[in-house]
Amino acid sequence: MHHRAIIVFLLLLLSMGLVWFGYSPGLHGGFLFDDFANLPTLGTLGPVDNWPAFWRYITSGTADPTGRPLTLLTFLLDAHDWPADPYPFKRTNLILHLLNGALLYALLARLGHLLGYDNRQGQTAALLGTALWLLHPLLASTTLYIVQREAMLPATCTLAGLLLWLHGRQLLAKSKTAAGLAWSMLGLGGFTVLGVLSKANGAMLPMLAVLIEAIVLTRQQPLRQADAQWAHRLTLFIFSIVPSVAILGYVFWTGLQGVLAGGPVGIRPWSVGQRLLTEPRVLLDYLQLLWLPRPFSSGLFNDQYVASTSWLQPVTTLSAMLAVFGLIGLAWWQRRRYPAPALAILFYFAGQLLESTSIPLELYFEHRNYLPALLMFWPLGLWLADMRSLRTFKYALMLALPLGMVWMTHTRAELWGNVHSQALLWARINPDSARAQTNAAQIEMQAGQPQAAIRRLNKLLVNQPSQVQLAFNLIGARCMTGGIAATDLDAAQLAMRGTPNTGTLFANWFERTLPVAMSGGCPGLTTQGIQKLIDTGLENPKLSAAGPQQDLIYLRGKIALAQGQPDMALADFTRALDLQVRPGMALEAAATLGRAGYPSHGLRLLDHYETVSEKVMKPSFGMPWLHAWVLERQHYWPYELNHLRNQLTLDAKASSVNTSSHSLHPGVPH
Known part of the structure; x- marks a missing residue:
């Protein structure tokens, strides 16, 4: 035995x-x-290197009513921050x-x-x-x-x-x-x-x-x-x-x-x-x-x-x-x-x-x-x-x-150990999968093969015109080959008109693409063209829920900010915030205005948030409710908002002093 x-x-x-x-x-x-x-939740609210950060992280899950905290806990065995x-x-x-x-x-x-x-x-x-x-x-x-x-x-x-x-x-x-x-x-x-x-x-x-x-x-x-x-x-x-x-x-x-x-x-x-x-x-x-x-x-x-x-x-x-x-x-x-x-x-x-x-x-x-x-x-x-x-x-x-x-x-x-080969094989096995073809196209672009990516994306976009992931990545590939044509923007608009959801895809693409459009790094791609994509999405009945509308209006505000129109940006940010009142949204928008050099506008946004804060979205049942309770017990949002307000106030005073100095000494170069 x-x-x-x-x-x-x-x-x-x-x-x-x-x-x-x-x-x-x-x-x-x-x-x-x-x-x-x-x-990325490992670093969303800062490194998980202390007990308050630990409780914020462990309650941050949104999948299932439970948020799957035991799974989140085990990820801490491997990393405490992101990336x-x-x-x-x-x-x-x-x-x-x-x-x-x-x-x-x-x-x-x-x-x-x-x-x-x-x-x-x-x-x-x-x-x-x-x-x-x-x-x-x-x-x-x-x-x-x-x-x-x-x-x-x-x-x-x-x-x-x-x-x-x-x-x-x-x-x-x-x-x-x-x-x-x-x-x-x-x-x-x-x-x-x-x-x-x-x-x-x-x-x-x-x-x-x-x-x-x-x-x-x-x-x-x-x-x-x-x-x-x-x-x-x-x-x-x-x-x-x-x-x-x-x-x-x-x-x-x-x-x-x-x-x-x-x-x-x-x-x-x-x-x-x-x-x-x-x-x-x-x-x-x-x-x-x-x-x-x-x-x-x-x-x-x-x-x-x-x-x-x-x-x-x-x-x-x-x-x-x-x-x-x-x-x-x-x-x-x-x-x-x-x-x-x-x-x-x-x-x-x-x-x-x-x-x-x-x-x-x-x-x-x-x-x-x-x-x-x-x-x-x-x-x-x-x-x-x-x-x-x-x-x-x-x-x-x-x-x-x-x-x-x-x-x-x-x-x-x-x-699985070779991302490039994996992407190409999965694309070959799944010829009709928009995800597989997009993944392969991104790998090809990273490898300096934009023409291959263009052929791949164009082929599937004909049969799946509402797939925004295909249309957006096609624009990225075109930019690598010298610029985009009007037909590329038309395809992206068609996709935005029919897509049922963009998730974080459009926002992530926007963050990468707007600086390129502003700098003229991609001939044919302009802020006006990106603005049209946003407006098309706002008219899409499948994106009429408050969440997608908020995301799109917020992105429109970022375009106005990039064009040096802070009043218009503040109006869009305010409208977006009113759709779903969230302290995180107010914090992000105000900080964005401050980073762009408009601290007084950021303060005005925070003032507006104070007037609508009683309408803050109630967390759903389960872990989101517990997460909100943890943040409340830690006074997380009041601390972050007050900290930002103080910084914006200092920046606004410094900006005012600089403006006065320049008006007294007009010969001093800006």
Whole structure:
């Protein structure tokens, strides 16, 4: 027994060594896509180097009602300010992936024991199931994508929570009621909370526990003592069944409301009903990638994925729906005869419940498979570990499968370590993805190949004229080749007229482009042309909400400021502030006026803010409310606003003195 345990431990270490080898080329890659939308919060309100800054940062999350603070907390292991080096973030992700592998091995070994497999077969199957999951190339797009630590941490919490719950249930079976109840509550209750604080799908832990209870434990580990039965049923009801029913009810209610409402959801081009028709096709695509792995896939950019508009459009919609429900039904029907495959299948679809049903998230992301696929390869491991037949063939597969996975993961990691090659390959795999083509064009421009970027962007812009990311980057590429034509501005105006949302894209492009237009660095690009783009956006009914309107009006004010028209800039800044009264907006606008040499205008803006401060936007429920409470307790905004007011007052006095001095001595050069 001791000898076998040592061998298993060494093999597990060998598997982890192979994982590190497979992933190592990708550790030297850069930040990507949503990394830039999430990680800069490390420096938004200053370096996180003291306790007040820590509490401001940890409550600054906006994703999910919780803000995912546990994920934000782990980013502090890698950096305390922004910009930062991507290597520590990726290294921590890989370490977390290995930790999840160790926890997964413990869970699979425990489940194998509960199902009655002998130690040799159970441990071998657990080792193989863990190794194939750890080494699977599809998971590289989670592990090497820094921001998707938020998809990895719920898996950590789920694995730890299930292990603690199983330990508690074992104690209950031994009539150790108090200890068993405590461990069960910690596992199901405590780690569900931690999982949710990482990402919302951490809430799936209770439902996964219900599946394990129904398929594995009810028959394999019955509880004999009445008090143990009572404690277990109470714990399971409160911490598993009630949360599971609540999640199912939420998903059903969201879907029903979406179907009854009809039409596109927010910025999405599809309705909730169309999403529900589409996701079975997506899930089958995921399963194909899991069971027929390959070195390369579509990667991060899947905005081109075609939504189903009816049961037969595309034609695979109905068959995919039948296949998914058929797999679920078959697994439940055969759960007694084949508990391990049934559990793996039901675990997978339950793990996808929040992100692949009615909640209007984007249609397709590979990282959504990280947690659901935890048990995916365990039944294969059990079959391979059964040496009653095909022994030579199974030994060969035990060697070939992990080695094949290592090769594919290493190949994929090499791509993740080379931003240029990665962008070009993803653009080739996703020819209709505006994100993929824009990303590739930006890489080509950085490499001094603007003509290639122009060809790429023009080709897709013909079929997707409302894609502002294509039109704006085309202007950037044209500027690198000598200037833009009227048709380029026309294309950008057309995009602004039809785009459903610009997010931070337009603001970021504006900040880069306005100085170029002011300096005449791009022939054909003028402040008047940029002004027309803003005015077109203001007329776009899809951008009529207060947020987009505020952003555009504020940018129009910055143009007026750059043209030396402070009164017009102040008017625009004031109008923008009135749309959504926020202290941060007032601070930024007043500071912008001050930096431009108009401190008195900045003071007037702060005065206006004081008159409308009672209309400050109320934070939404959850972490935004807590963040606002933290800032209020720290008197953050009053301090920052008073500090800025004092500085602007000093600057205004100095400006007044200089003006008086020049009027007394007109011969003194300015």
